[in-house]
Amino acid sequence: MRPARAFIDLDALRHNYRLARELGGHKALAVVKADAYGHGAVRCARALEPEADGFGVACIEEALELREAGIRAPILLLEGFFQADELALIDRHDLWCVVQATWQIEAIERARLQRPLTVWLKLDSGMHRLGLAPDEYRACLQRLRALPQVREVVAMTHFSRADELDSHRTQEQLENFHRVIDGQGVGGSQMTASVANSAALLGWPAIRAQFARPGLMLYGATPFAAPHPLADRLRPVMTLESQVIAVRELGEGEPVGYGARFVTERPTRVGVVAIGYADGYPQFAPNGTPIWIDGQPGRVIGRVSMDMLTVDLDGHPEAGIGSRVELWGNHIRAGRLAERAATSAYRLLCGLKRVPRTYLGG
Incomplete structure (x- = not known):
């Protein structure tokens, strides 16, 4: 699955x-x-x-x-x-x-x-x-x-x-x-x-x-666009996750994904994650958009595809196939992602598609 x-x-x-x-x-x-x-x-x-x-x-x-x-x-x-x-x-x-x-x-x-x-x-x-x-x-x-x-x-x-x-x-x-x-x-x-x-x-x-x-x-x-003390009391309800399904070992100067929007500046491990804009992740999230890999901060590199996106695994030496990737949730707030991707938290949450939901807490 x-x-x-x-x-x-x-x-x-x-x-x-x-x-x-x-x-x-x-x-x-x-x-x-x-x-x-x-x-x-x-x-x-x-x-x-x-x-x-x-x-x-x-x-x-x-x-x-x-x-x-x-x-x-x-x-x-x-x-x-x-x-x-x-x-x-x-x-x-x-x-x-x-x-x-x-x-x-x-x-x-x-x-x-x-x-x-x-x-x-x-x-x-x-x-x-x-x-x-x-x-x-x-x-x-x-x-x-x-x-x-x-x-x-x-x-x-x-x-x-x-x-x-x-x-x-x-x-x-x-x-x-x-x-x-x-x-x-x-x-x-x-x-x-x-x-x-x-x-x-x-x-x-x-x-x-x-x-x-x-x-x-x-x-x-x-x-709100800026931090607010009452909004800070809110707890994220949805955590969107997927996993790394492939790892590429690329040399310096190699393009990643459609349009070569990202080109490696050094030998780089690239993880391919099974989620994309058909699932509701923003297609035009820029290079460097934050994600969370196996409980540690990471970043998106390259253009988001319909079914996949790519992440930088440098700094994550233990990460590989099966590594968990949080797209938004407790570590990456939907509003923070929305700001980076020039959209809104409303659109991110309402735009979720094709992704099964698992309910926690009865």
Whole structure:
């Protein structure tokens, strides 16, 4: 069997979820969309369900996968529904639903449901992607509250630049949000709200609402370009490993791999590792990108191929065929690799393909 493997540490996942809830101060909706950012949505949800306040997914297909696997906790459709006929499935499977446009409200008004919905009404506070404009939000809120098809309405928004700690945009968006929703609670109470994604939880600790929505941080990756004391408390959940499958003894001046992007400057032992860009490793990781060989730091040399990459074995005299190579994980953080490869930790984790996952920690 091909030796490439992704090890998923479920204890680390639970640790990161608890940190998110601690920072949020109230409840935390664990975001497991995109197959839990490449970690396996069903297994991650099962690991978190005993303590999670609910889960967030992108679409109804992802929600149904969790329900079919026996997940009974609340599940929020973060993009809402795309056609009115999805409301029947939302009703049948007791899903929570984001509403971000007036046509969705009209669809709910026409729907014949077995039970009332929990709706998360999204405000466009300045990201300008999805959400109702501030001048129409309150009217839509009252419209939903008047419907027998609606049980509860939660106010939500999404920050566009919370990962930029020197930007004023997050505070501006928060002020816009409160300008619209303050005073809109029922019976004088504060309206239930959700504003904080991973970057807001870690980088803006003063921002709190009843529901946090941690995503990237659950999986142990930082949303920030620079070290951050709270992000440093995260534990990587995925360790991507493979093995050396061949060793080449090359002389000085020999090219390695496609395009001769690396040429040896001295006699060099080169290890060939069974992993490549078809598995999700970045194709254009530069020469010198860090990896870990048998528990010691090493480096990638040459261009990454579809199924293989090459590493420098000089300084690793005991390494050879069968040596373990960590591509990212506890020693090589996904964010560090992403920075070297001009990509993002989101793309690395979500882009994992063709690699079997092994789950640790129950």
